Amino acid sequence: MDQIDQRILRELQADARLSHQELSERVGLSPSPCARRVRRLETEGYITGYGAIVDETRLGFGFNVFVSVKLEQQVDRRLVEFEREARTCPEIVECWLMTGSFDYLLRIAVADLNEYEHFLTGKLTKIPGVASIESSIPIRRVKHQQQRIR
Amino acid sequence: MDQIDQRILRELQADARLSHQELSERVGLSPSPCARRVRRLETEGYITGYGAIVDETRLGFGFNVFVSVKLEQQVDRRLVEFEREARTCPEIVECWLMTGSFDYLLRIAVADLNEYEHFLTGKLTKIPGVASIESSIPIRRVKHQQQRIR
């Protein structure tokens, strides 16, 4: 992991479809050592994948809600069950198991408040073991990197 | 936005480096109409970019903290100031302006608790107007999509 690897990561985080040729120019290398480094970063697990970034609003799920969930009992069976539901549920974009006064923090992506109500009453409250739910609604996304950038 | 466009989006969300040829096979088209559709999705703003996904733990910032921030007064000048700081601060990966009992929700990415303490005392508490801070530490990331997938 030297300077050049870090620049490669930075460039590919900003634009994953860069050709090796273009990338090599930006990091000051010729195409083949550049391609070799990219491959190494992939096989060694620094780069885990490449994704297209889509406009969520245009696709009809630009309304986000943060939800704090408390379970009745933190027994293993309940956690496993909740997490299985969370993983299969498309509205739940993020799910974190938390320390502290509640058990899970979720980020929900839906079209609007109306659709959120449907999700809440139709899905979330029906997951077994859910004791309480607290919704926090953002006004605006100030900053949203997918991940930290070096 | 038909079935094929949605399949293109799904495939590119999963792997942005797919060649048009490979992509065209997966969505049941030949390469050139497929490339035309991708270009249209880009120019019409459905696809806003392509990013490499990196292993944050391997790069030394796999420790996340959620921070709720309250400001002294919600006057415009204070918000603008806080948001400018948030945007330039690399540890702050996400920042949301919130409704409800606190003003901002942040996600912080650092190496460990020790580095978090440095961030807290050296940076966050020094931003003018910050009245109170509450840290919530996740145990585990259960699900983390970059965005909702159709």
Add this chain to the structure above:
DNA sequence: GATGAAACCTTCACCCC
């Protein structure tokens, strides 16, 4: 939406420092 040809890019063996 498909075809085909030109231009371009990727990839690999190989050489070099």
Add this chain to the structure above:
DNA sequence: GGGGTGAAGGTTTCATC
């Protein structure tokens, strides 16, 4: 150990149907 070169093979792109 890494970086550069060049040629073969594959991919993108565009006009055209």
